[in-house]
Amino acid sequence: xxxxxxxxxxxxxxxxxxxxxxxxxxxxxxxxxxxxxxxxxxxxxxxxxxxxxxxxxxxxxxxxxxxxxxxxxxxxxxxxxxxxxxxxxxxxxxxxxxxxxxxxxxxxxxxxxxxxxxxxxxxxxxxxxxxxxxxxxxxxxxxxxxxxxxxxxxxxxxxxxxxxxxxxxxxxxxxxxxxxxxxxxxxxxxxxxxxxxxxxxxxxxxxxxxxxx
Amino acid sequence: xxxxxxxxxxxxxxxxxxxxxxxxxxxxxxxxxxxxxxxxxxxxxxxxxxxxxxxxxxxxxxxxxxxxxxxxxxxxxxxxxxxxxxxxxxxxxxxxxxxxxxxxxxxxxxxxxxxxxxxxxxxxxxxxxxxxxxxxxxxxxxxxxxxxxxxxxxxxxxxxxxxxxxxxxxxxxxxxxxxxxxxxxxxxxxxxxxxxxxxxxxxxxxxxxxxxx
DNA sequence: AATATAGTTGTCTGTATGGTAAACTAATTG
DNA sequence: CAATTAGTTTACCATACAGACAACTATATT
Numbered sequence: 001x002x003x004x005x006x007x008x009x010x011x012x013x014x015x016x017x018x019x020x021x022x023x024x025x026x027x028x029x030x031x032x033x034x035x036x037x038x039x040x041x042x043x044x045x046x047x048x049x050x051x052x053x054x055x056x057x058x059x060x061x062x063x064x065x066x067x068x069x070x071x072x073x074x075x076x077x078x079x080x081x082x083x084x085x086x087x088x089x090x091x092x093x094x095x096x097x098x099x100x101x102x103x104x105x106x107x108x109x110x111x112x113x114x115x116x117x118x119x120x121x122x123x124x125x126x127x128x129x130x131x132x133x134x135x136x137x138x139x140x141x142x143x144x145x146x147x148x149x150x151x152x153x154x155x156x157x158x159x160x161x162x163x164x165x166x167x168x169x170x171x172x173x174x175x176x177x178x179x180x181x182x183x184x185x186x187x188x189x190x191x192x193x194x195x196x197x198x199x200x201x202x203x204x205x206x207x208x209x210x211x212x213x
Numbered sequence: 214x215x216x217x218x219x220x221x222x223x224x225x226x227x228x229x230x231x232x233x234x235x236x237x238x239x240x241x242x243x244x245x246x247x248x249x250x251x252x253x254x255x256x257x258x259x260x261x262x263x264x265x266x267x268x269x270x271x272x273x274x275x276x277x278x279x280x281x282x283x284x285x286x287x288x289x290x291x292x293x294x295x296x297x298x299x300x301x302x303x304x305x306x307x308x309x310x311x312x313x314x315x316x317x318x319x320x321x322x323x324x325x326x327x328x329x330x331x332x333x334x335x336x337x338x339x340x341x342x343x344x345x346x347x348x349x350x351x352x353x354x355x356x357x358x359x360x361x362x363x364x365x366x367x368x369x370x371x372x373x374x375x376x377x378x379x380x381x382x383x384x385x386x387x388x389x390x391x392x393x394x395x396x397x398x399x400x401x402x403x404x405x406x407x408x409x410x411x412x413x414x415x416x417x418x419x420x421x422x423x424x425x426x
Numbered sequence: 427a428a429t430a431t432a433g434t435t436g437t438c439t440g441t442a443t444g445g446t447a448a449a450c451t452a453a454t455t456g
Numbered sequence: 457c458a459a460t461t462a463g464t465t466t467a468c469c470a471t472a473c474a475g476a477c478a479a480c481t482a483t484a485t486t
Contacts (some may be wrong), residue, residue: 003432003483020345023328025238029474039435044475046433049328103331113389115328128390161395162379162402169382171375176326177341182374189375192406208395215462216453242444252465259463276448427486434481443472452467456458 008046010036012057020084020108021101024115024123035202056124058109062130073137079145080196081165083138087187092178106175109134110168135164142194151194162193221259223249225270233321234265234314237328264329268339271322275343284348292358293409296351296376300400303384307393319388324348325379348377355407363406375406 014036018027029050033040047053073082073091098104105111111126139160148155153159170186227249231240246253247317260266278346285302286295311317318324326340352373359366383399 003481005433007433022331023236023238025236025328027331028472030472038347040475041436041477042434044477050474105331106327110385111327111387114319114324115238117389118235118318118392119239124389131389146267158398158401162405165382165386165402166375166379166406167382167393168385169378171382172323172327172381172385173378176323176330176344178330182378185371188371189378189406192375192408193379193402195405195408215460218452218463220463241442243442253445254447254466255464263444430483430485432474432481432483436477436478436480438477439475443474444470446467446469448466450463450466452461452463455459456461 007036007038007042008178009060011038011043011053012060015050015053015057016061016108019112020105021103024054024112024120051120053125054112055123056125058112058123058130061108062133064070066133069134069137073141075140075144077086078150079141079148080150080191080194082141083145083190083194084187086137087183087190090167090186091183094171094174094183098180104174104178104180106171107168110172111175131164131168135160136193138163138167145194153194153198161195163190164189166193215386220249220251220255222273224251224259224266225255227343227406228263228270229264229274229321232325233318234316236296237267237325239331260392264333264336267325268336271325271336271339274321275346279346282347282350286354288353288357291363292356292361293363293407295354296358296403296407297400298397300380301352303380303399304393304396307384307387307396311393317387317391317393319384320381323385327385329393341409344377348373351376351380358407364409366407372407376403379403379406 011032014032015027018031018035026039027050032050032053033043037175043053047056055078069086072085077085094104094106109127109130113124113131117124117127139156142151142153142159142163143156145151146156166189167186170182170189174180174183224245227245228240228278231244231248240263242253243264244254245263245321246256246280256266260269281302285298307317307319322343323339326337326344330337352369355364355366355372355376356369358364359369379402380399383395383402387393387396
């Protein structure tokens with residue numbers, strides 16, 4: 001074995017941040033290399049193109065992020081609490097992002113997916129796949145809520161697609177408007193879609209979502 | 214007066230199509246000029262930059278499109294019918310687009326807004342402004358529905374924001390998934406958000422939205 | 427220490443890009 | 457028809473870009 005380095009992960013971190021804070025199209029390989037502190041030769045040693053790097057980076061990032069969602073959507077929690085926590089998490093997280101970057105950045109997968117879906121097929125497939133996995137969390141929460149008699153939603157898949165559209169829609173709006181406030185009440189929309197009488201929930205908000213280290 | 218030409222509108226048409234079918238970042242001035250059949254010198258005669266052209270084009274396009282929404286949201290129609298028609302329109306329109314371009318393209322304003330919001334301020338403001346105007350249609354429909362006793366929605370603005378997030382979210386998903394099917398049932402989500410008992414509506418679907426010439 | 431492996435660097439090339447300037451052409455008006 | 461205005465074209469420049477490559481360095485294994 002030769003020596004090891006973290007240049008690969010630095011490149012992945014860099015591209016994620018550049019795409020998220022800007023866009024895929026305007027992010028250049030030179031920029032990525034500069035931010036990562038990696039020379040262009042090394043870039044081409046590790047990745048064959050910008051799109052391959054981006055796909056790898058989103059894949060890797062999702063593996064990490066999944067753990068957070070596993071916690072939020074823990075099966076030990078009442079199903080509607082999980083959804084509530086998911087909304088709270090979005091607000092919390094985007095607020096942090098706003099503090100860090102001065103801007104609300106929304107959902108990386110949707111932003112990138114929306115931008116490249118007609119152009120970059122490999123990347124596009126990766127994004128679709130991640131978003132589909134995200135939806136599964138919602139779907140099983142809805143199914144559990146129905147089974148528990150909390151809501152009437154025999155078609156959990158259909159409901160989860162609605163909620164997903166709404167949730168990602170709110171995040172996209174937050175990005176475009178550069179405003180986190182709409183996220184604060186996002187759960188109201190989710191519960192409305194599910195036909196939950198919100199008053200009974202609003203008085204007992206879920207505990208704050210813990211940020212992992 | 215010297216001679217006249219339609220090079221300006223050809224440029225605006227071209228940039229709209231290129232951004233919508235692709236993205237803002239990857240659309241070059243040379244591409245725009247080629248598609249419009251206009252030389253680069255002429256481009257710079259009419260517009261000072263790509264972003265200025267895009268802003269003008271979106272502005273102009275919105276002026277045209279507004280007429281369509283005025284029809285869909287006609288105050289003479291029952292308020293919930295207006296929303297239903299709006300959803301039907303999205304499905305119809307995106308289906309046409311899919312036929313024409315082979316791809317579902319979603320909402321131009323959201324796609325562009327999401328892409329450039331951290332980078333192009335002029336453009337960003339224009340997009341925000343158009344989206345806000347779009348929302349107003351929904352808001353007044355919700356207010357009228359509440360006044361008519363069809364729904365219980367004392368805060369029409371808040372509800373309209375939810376519906377807007379959902380509606381644009383469904384369109385964005387349609388683009389990313391390249392699938393119009395979710396749009397067919399979009400009205401279900403809208404009515405769920407409004408707490409409408411959908412069964413009573415679903416049996417009496419609104420008339421097909423007419424396409425203006 | 428020898429050698430293979432893993433990682434790094436600076437440089438080079440061809441092309442695409444935005445942007446400018448100046449020459450040119452067509453329509454309109456007095 | 458001459459002057460003016462509006463619109464068009466071509467040629468050109470500097471820069472930024474993706475991508476390739478060959479030379480180089482550090483580490484691990486034997």
